[in-house]
Amino acid sequence: AQSVTQLDSHVSVSEGTPVLLRCNYSSSYSPSLFWYVQHPNKGLQLLLKYTSAATLVKGINGFEAEFKKSETSFHLTKPSAHMSDAAEYFCVVSHSSASKIIFGSGTRLSIRP
Amino acid sequence: EAGVAQSPRYKIIEKRQSVAFWCNPISGHATLYWYQQILGQGPKLLIQFQNNGVVDDSQLPKDRFSAERLKGVDSTLKIQPAKLEDSAVYLCASSLVAAGGYNEQFFGPGTRLTVL
Numbered sequence: 001a002q003s004v005t006q007l008d009s010h011v012s013v014s015e016g017t018p019v020l021l022r023c024n025y026s027s028s029y030s031p032s033l034f035w036y037v038q039h040p041n042k043g044l045q046l047l048l049k050y051t052s053a054a055t056l057v058k059g060i061n062g063f064e065a066e067f068k069k070s071e072t073s074f075h076l077t078k079p080s081a082h083m084s085d086a087a088e089y090f091c092v093v094s095h096s097s098a099s100k101i102i103f104g105s106g107t108r109l110s111i112r113p
Numbered sequence: 114e115a116g117v118a119q120s121p122r123y124k125i126i127e128k129r130q131s132v133a134f135w136c137n138p139i140s141g142h143a144t145l146y147w148y149q150q151i152l153g154q155g156p157k158l159l160i161q162f163q164n165n166g167v168v169d170d171s172q173l174p175k176d177r178f179s180a181e182r183l184k185g186v187d188s189t190l191k192i193q194p195a196k197l198e199d200s201a202v203y204l205c206a207s208s209l210v211a212a213g214g215y216n217e218q219f220f221g222p223g224t225r226l227t228v229l
Contacts, residue, residue, distance in 0.1 A: 043220040103155030
């Protein structure tokens with residue numbers, strides 16, 4: 001069985017400070033993991049994906065995530081937050097054989113000026 | 114390249130009425146997905162098509178929801194009759210690769226359904 005837990009429903013940081021959005025997963029198989037971003041009134045957009053290659057994955061807009069199998073985590077980070085990063089972020093787990101795609105409940109990121 | 118198109122963008126209906134949503138995926142994308150996103154929650158996969166065949170509909174409430182993808186291109190999702198708890202945003206997505214591999218899903222803007 002697969003599941004994904006986003007540990008924070010809301011994260012607020014000051015502009016220019018680091019961002020950390022936490023995601024833990026459970027999977028009976030070697031998972032594929034993704035982060036999507038959803039800006040208000042816009043469609044979901046892929047930020048980055050892990051598919052069993054390098055454990056440190058770099059995505060768009062300066063975001064990156066590290067796959068840690070021992071901790072079953074795939075946390076999203078960014079060194080310096082920008083006002084335009086304010087959005088909802090979703091962690092997603094999938095496995096090709098299981099053919100299941102599961103979204104986390106989302107983390108709303110707010111940026112303080 | 115045109116993105117995933119969905120219509121209508123907004124729909125308000127009374128409970129027990131029926132409603133249909135339409136999706137046109139990106140040209141050439143074999144796989145099409147319908148998701149339900151209730152306010153404050155992540156999207157939940159309702160049904161996944163590969164071409165015009167169903168890959169996964171395990172979370173589709175089949176007593177009231179139906180979906181089809183004739184000719185393996187456009188798709189429609191129907192709810193009949195609607196319930197209050199069906200109020201949500203319905204997202205359509207498409208991707209290049211079919212079941213057996215995961216590729217990036219491209220999402221449409223969604224249809225916001227309100228059931229009164």
